[in-house]
Amino acid sequence: RKEVEQDPGPFNVPEGATVAFNCTYSNSASQSFFWYRQDCRKEPKLLMSVYSSGNEDGRFTAQLNRASQYISLLIRDSKLSDSATYLCVVNKRDSSYKLIFGSGTRLLVRP
């Protein structure tokens, strides 16, 4: 079983739609959680960290459920520019800061 699992998609949605991605992680020692965005043939970039209380950044909302070992990302009012692959990432809080990546969920926003 992979340590971080995501639905690969693709999610194909119209502009303006709300779309949600889910991610599960298997290691209960995981301490930090992130969503990274990766555009086609580009490097991953941090979209947002995920905090226990949940957090919002503009149209993006991230939630963490430690009991169920589950992370979510909600995108409201989707834009064409949101088309990308969204990577769920976790790490243990140790001195190495090693990240464990999910394989990503692909989002396609159509006009």
Place this chain on the structure above:
Amino acid sequence: NAGVTQTPKFQVLKTGQSMTLQCAQDMNHNSMYWYRQDPGMGLRLIYYSASEGTTDKGEVPNGYNVSRLNKREFSLRLESAAPSQTSVYFCASIWTSGSRNEQFFGPGTRLTVL
């Protein structure tokens, strides 16, 4: 401030050839990482360096060696390339502040081994 830079951007090797992928960061970060990314899979950690002078194996270290030359530079060497090493390689460094951290990635090296 260039961030994380990698060279080369593209490389084609024949089986058995060797090469070194170069990575440098100008953000004064202590820790640096090498990942590979294959289709349908997440990034997998090859090696990392928690600080200058130290290196440790990640999830998939076989067939690779690394050198942390100084705080800025972290190179990845393939001694005898194999087709299974065809992949996109990303170097990263990490910013940390208390409980917060963020990894910054280079643009990647696309390697094909024939």
